[in-house]
Amino acid sequence: ELGKGGAGSIDVFCQMVYDEAKTEGVRAEVVFAQIMLETGNLQFGGDVKIEQFNFGGLGATGNGVHGASFPDVRTGIRANVQHLKCYASILPLNNQLVDPRWGEWLRNKAPYVQWLSIPHNPYGTGWASDPDYGTKLLNIISNLKAI
Numbered sequence: 001e002l003g004k005g006g007a008g009s010i011d012v013f014c015q016m017v018y019d020e021a022k023t024e025g026v027r028a029e030v031v032f033a034q035i036m037l038e039t040g041n042l043q044f045g046g047d048v049k050i051e052q053f054n055f056g057g058l059g060a061t062g063n064g065v066h067g068a069s070f071p072d073v074r075t076g077i078r079a080n081v082q083h084l085k086c087y088a089s090i091l092p093l094n095n096q097l098v099d100p101r102w103g104e105w106l107r108n109k110a111p112y113v114q115w116l117s118i119p120h121n122p123y124g125t126g127w128a129s130d131p132d133y134g135t136k137l138l139n140i141i142s143n144l145k146a147i
Contacts, residue, residue, distance in 0.1 A: 020078050026088065029141045033137045034080065046060070047062065051069075052069040053072060068101070079099045080099075082097065087110035113137050117130060
């Protein structure tokens, strides 16, 4: 349903991604690439359902585990941005915490996109177990920049 959750168009959605990323000092292209990878270009179809507004698969660990749910599109994007910031830095959040997976033990454990892939993370943590996760994100970003 168009507009459900507060984003009636891709333009509005992308503006939310940009605004939330900028607020937290996270690169918008990384957020956007991750959302596209995690949701199959906003088609969903995996364990996370579209009505959860969970664009990063937060808490979805496979085998039917649906993960976190958020009340609207902006909150879901904000949680995704906050989780990336958690991994990428030690800086405090600028918005109120909405990321249910935030953990101080994850702070600054993946300052590079490649380290979001657990097999490539020197701390043995990361966003995804896929060894190609970081490469996939970088390829999406590269394709975006080529447009």
